[in-house]
Amino acid sequence: MAEEDLEIVYEEASEAMGKSVQSYRKDMLRIRTGRASTSLLDGIMVDYYGSATPLNQLANLSAPDPRLLVVTAFDKGSLNDIERAIQASQLGLNPANDGKVIRISVPPLTEERRKQLVKQVKKMAEEHKIGVREARRDAIAMVKELETDGSLPKDDRHRADKHIQDLTNEFSKKIDELTSQKEQEVLEV
Numbered sequence: 001m002a003e004e005d006l007e008i009v010y011e012e013a014s015e016a017m018g019k020s021v022q023s024y025r026k027d028m029l030r031i032r033t034g035r036a037s038t039s040l041l042d043g044i045m046v047d048y049y050g051s052a053t054p055l056n057q058l059a060n061l062s063a064p065d066p067r068l069l070v071v072t073a074f075d076k077g078s079l080n081d082i083e084r085a086i087q088a089s090q091l092g093l094n095p096a097n098d099g100k101v102i103r104i105s106v107p108p109l110t111e112e113r114r115k116q117l118v119k120q121v122k123k124m125a126e127e128h129k130i131g132v133r134e135a136r137r138d139a140i141a142m143v144k145e146l147e148t149d150g151s152l153p154k155d156d157r158h159r160a161d162k163h164i165q166d167l168t169n170e171f172s173k174k175i176d177e178l179t180s181q182k183e184q185e186v187l188e189v
Contacts, residue, residue, distance in 0.1 A: 002152045006143070006160050013139035013164055017171035020131035024175055027124055031117055032091070033185040036063040036106040040093075041071070046085040048078055058082060059102075071095070071102040109186070117186045125179040129172055136168040 029039035038061040045052040055061070059082060060072040071086075073079050079097050086095045086104065095102045109117070143160045146152040152160070 002146065002156060005146050005151060006156070006163075009139050009142045009146075009160070010163060010167065012142075013135050013167055016135035016138070017132045017167060020128045020135065021171055021174050021178070023131070024124065024128035024178060027128075028121065028178065028182050031121055031124075031182060031186070032106075032109070033182075033188070035066045036069045036104075038063055038069065040091060040106075041069065041086070044085050044089050046078065046081050048081055055082060055085065067106050067108070069093075069104040069106060071104065072100075073102070076100070114186050118183050121179055121182050121186065125175050129175055132168055132171045132175070136164055139164045139167075 029037075030042060032040055038056075041055050041061055044055040046055050046058055047053075048058055055071070058073060058075070058078055060074070062070045062072070064070055071082060073082055076099075079099070079102060083095045083097045083102055086093055086102070093104050093106065095104045140161060143152065143157055143164070147154065147157045
């Protein structure tokens with residue numbers, strides 16, 4: 001019985017820690033590197049006939065070369081709304097609307113901006129590591145509860161705590177690896 005309970009605790013902890021890593025991956029896509037990427041425009045909401053609609057549902061997004069993004073609207077009447085939404089975003093991009101498509105030139109990053117982005121990546125990494133540590137705390141609390149209920153001997157609890165710490169280290173290491181990859185991408189000129 002205790003082994004089954006521990007497996008459930010391990011699975012829940014692993015799942016929660018995995019969600020933190022996935023969330024970090026998704027958040028990092030929004031961090032600009034030296035190259036144009038359609039993921040820069042993820043999360044932009046366009047006021048389309050009175051309702052907030054994700055940009056990728058209103059237009060085809062492409063990056064034909066490393067310094068250019070092209071937004072081709074499905075409905076040409078929405079081009080001005082899309083342009084306004086991109087300008088209003090905190091990305092610092094200047095869209096050019098020619099009436100058919102919107103072209104967004106992605107300027108190269110300055111050295112200062114690269115350093116700011118690296119700091120931002122590290123801050124995001126720490127926030128997601130906190131999520132991993134919270135999952136560890138929850139898992140250890142569940143194990144402690146199992147010991148208190150008498151369904152888990154003290155020796156098994158120490159082994160379980162070590163296993164949970166190993167999981168925590170594994171997921172923290174994944175976040176560190178993703179962080180160093182992103183830092184290299186950002187600093188690459």
